[in-house]
Amino acid sequence: MQPSLNQVWAWLGEVPDPEIPVISVVDLGIVREVRWEGNELVIGVTPTYSGCPATSVIAHEIKSALQSHGVQAFRLETQLSPPWTTNWISDAGKERLRAFGIAPPTARGAKIYCPRCASAAVAKVSEFGSTPCKAQYRCLDCLEPFDLFKCL
């Protein structure tokens, strides 16, 4: 029997991002579509940054999740258009990022708050951080460094 699409979305909602495991690939907005084509399940995924090394790991984890739930016939389809944007990160996902110590993306020019002490007194250290999607900041109040998920 074919599992429902809602069921498939729920399964994928439990697949963590390999770099930031507190957030799922669904919360991150990289699973764009789930559909049945006859007996084959098609998962449309979009890369975050085009050079993100996690992309192939994510594909692998999605495949493992589907297999562990007994789905035999499926394929992953890369969808480049429209390009991924941080606006697709769910509100729950943004909250989990903050709790994890990563300031969630904000619109360009909007205020950035320290994920630890919520102070708005922060300074940019570098536009680039430990992964393509993050920038380095530091808090001028609690003095802790933190990552900002860049707005794309």
Next chain:
Amino acid sequence: MTALFEYLLRLGDSDLILSHRLSQWVGHAPAIEEELALGNIALDLLGQAQLWLSLAAQTANDGRDADQLVYLRDAGEYRNVLLVEQLNGDFAHTMTRQFFFDSFHHLLLGALTQSSNGSVAAIAAKSLKEVSYHLRRSRDWVITLGDGSEESHRRMTTAVDNLWSYTGELFQMDGIDQALISTGVAVDLAGLRQAWLRDITTTFADAVLTTPQNDWAQRGGKRGVHTEHLGFLLAEMQFLQRAYPNATW
């Protein structure tokens, strides 16, 4: 080979070679933040190269994939512009090369988002977002270094003098461009030149640098005639596949 295949190689190869050049900074950058930045930009460009070269491989449909295009072509088959294969030199040289390319790249991708070829337009739209912050950063560095100390200004002036003659090729076109422009796939590169010059001139004014007036251009990269530097770069990049053919991991 079709015009589209050649055109995709030009797009992919310039990204790939510049990516490799930037990655050569890793372990040598002047500060840890710059190290991360150069590595991240290299990674973006590598991802973009992979998208273009995968599409090229799909277009040629001759059994080669993107990896084979990268690791098994010799210098004469590479189609990147000469600018991106130039040596890193000092940090001023690297940033000047980057700014010249980023400014062009941003205009090119912006125009390619309107391509009549859906795959080309999608890759351009995806890449454009990343190149926007590449450009922001290289422009900032050009201003910081040009309008910095006497030493940084001197180094920037030398870099501009050394690299300027490689910028004309960015806008050079031939029959491949013409064939694809007529079907709406490609972009009229000559038409981007004015906007590029405006960007350079405005930024150089802030950086207290002089925009060279000489428009004599080195050319040849797009048809496989390269400077001596590309061969050395490929020898390093392709070593593993050449020494251990078909090695995988």
